[in-house]
Amino acid sequence: MRKTLLPYPLGDIVFAGTVSDGSIIMRSVSQQRPYQQVGIKIRQLILETPYRSGQRLPPEREIADMLDVSRTVVREALIMLEIEGLIEVRRGAGIYVVEHKNPLRIEEVNTHFCNDAGPFEQLQARQLLESNIAEFAALQATREDIVKMRQALLLEERELASCSLENSESGDMHFHLAIAEATHNSMLVELFRQSWQWRENNPMWIQLHSHLGDTLYRKAWLIDHRQILAALIKKDARAAKLAMWQHLENVKQRLLEFSNVDDLDFDGYLFDSWPLAKTDG
Incomplete structure (x- = not known):
């Protein structure tokens, strides 16, 4: 079943993209934990959407609603992306995209986190x-x-x-x-x-x-x-x-x-x- 994410104004960045159960995204994360699957989806949307370093991501509540997951799963996904150096979490201020020259490829994420529990x-x-x-x-x-x-x-x-x-x-x-x-x-x-x-x-x-x-x-x-x-x-x-x-x-x-x-x-x-x-x- 295909879920299409239409252009959606989320915070300072507009997320747009398509996620399919049969796509390479889903195949690569099907055996991963929920936070890893969500982290990969968020990461893909960020990388495929024009943005500037320092732009603010949408609140975790909006991300959770968009991806139909719990907010705590989103939190763990954001921790994963922070470790990768893709975002910066500022308590009380939000989540911001940071400049990154060599982000991990999607297929590397599973190896990087070894399927650890959140x-x-x-x-x-x-x-x-x-x-x-x-x-x-x-x-x-x-x-x-x-x-x-x-x-x-x-x-x-x-x-x-x-x-x-x-x-x-x-x-x-x-x-x-x-x-x-x-x-x-x-x-x-x-x-x-x-x-x-x-x-x-x-x-x-x-x-x-x-x-x-x-x-x-x-x-x-x-x-x-x-x-x-x-x-x-x-x-x-x-x-x-x-x-x-x-x-x-x-x-x-x-x-x-x-x-x-x-x-x-x-x-x-x-x-x-x-x-x-x-x-x-």
Whole structure:
């Protein structure tokens, strides 16, 4: 089925083009993740439409409506294009085309991103995995495990006090790792390590995280960690699970706020998110 995008005045640039299910565009992205497919479509429209460096792209809401996808998928697509050097995201100001001499070809995009999940998809997976890890750890943790968690929090506090973003997440990682190790289940520990390694190596996560230039979010997450630890010390499995779930819900919310460039009140998600109340019972 063919979908024709007629000339459409979007922001400062008029997008025009045709996307067909049988075209080379669709063949090249059919096995890719939604944000990659959308990123390729946006990229193709930009490259095929006359523009000048510094021109503003349409708001993400209009792009989402035009391509019939969620706005969070559009956000992840824009992060991909920012990594490529095709656009610049200015928080509160919009999305702008930048001068680029050697953009990636469409057929190179799949190799460049290795079909990695987007950052919000990964956070949802962590939420499901780590909330259950915390629940189990509450029942299994020893005194030595609790000591390791406390040491990780002390490291996190020192990193926060130093006000340095360099190596600022060692305490964060060690705290979550200590909880996984407190399950005394090597498979769960390995699953956690793999998810964290993805986080450290994924260019989209790195790009999104680069926009977090202050320590406010780290202070909020440290408070979350203390609440998780309090539940683990009490061996309250239900409270530990809910505290971890809510912590990662808070992380998603904060990253969405920082990634959004044209609507500071938008709180939509790529996947449905369940607040604390929905996990109760």
